[in-house]
Amino acid sequence: MADQELDASGLNCPLPILRAKKTLNTMASGQVLHIVATDPGSVKDFDAFAKQTGNELMESKEEGGKFHFLIKKS
């Protein structure tokens, strides 16, 4: 499903966003990045990141105590 994986577990604000941005920079338009994070603040942050950068947040869910995000590069 995802073209690239990013494990941001254990990282705190703003590192999950910064790592995600860095990884997206290496990806092609239309590709999907799967991010795993443990920072509860990342739920709102990835929503805001997607809205402001134009990348689509396809999915945001909590599973097994971790947060999962799917972002499609614009």
Add this chain to the structure above:
Amino acid sequence: MEQKKLAIIATKGSLDWAYPPFILASTAAALGYEVQIFFTFYGLQLLKKQPELEVTPLGNPGMPMPMGMDKWFPVMGLALPGMQGLMTSMMKQKMKDKGVASIEELRELCQEAEVKFVACQMTVDLFDLDTADFIDGVEYAGAAAFFEFAGESDICLYV
């Protein structure tokens, strides 16, 4: 859409206050902002290659103290020699445990994201600071140069 701009003035040189400018600048850059930080007075400490930043519990009643230390050590106790060093290493350990980035790491992420660092030339002269101690990629300028960017900014913060 025209690129948004964030201008920050960083004036403080302690470990805790080093965070807001670098966190906000790196995040804004990731969101597509053009960012500039103007470092002045004690904020210039944040530009040192080896920043020796400390945190002090003195004059800071909002600082949570571990093990109820604030009850056992009232203000006079917090002024004891070594207390600042102790609090600094405790804070650094806590940040590491909680996955909070170091100042050096955030600063590097800012530079990678092309955040512009401008150092106040007047303060450099005032405190006889050696610019050889500062990281590369810093520009030296004055208040007028700051306003050239800040005047066009969408967000302007004084930290």
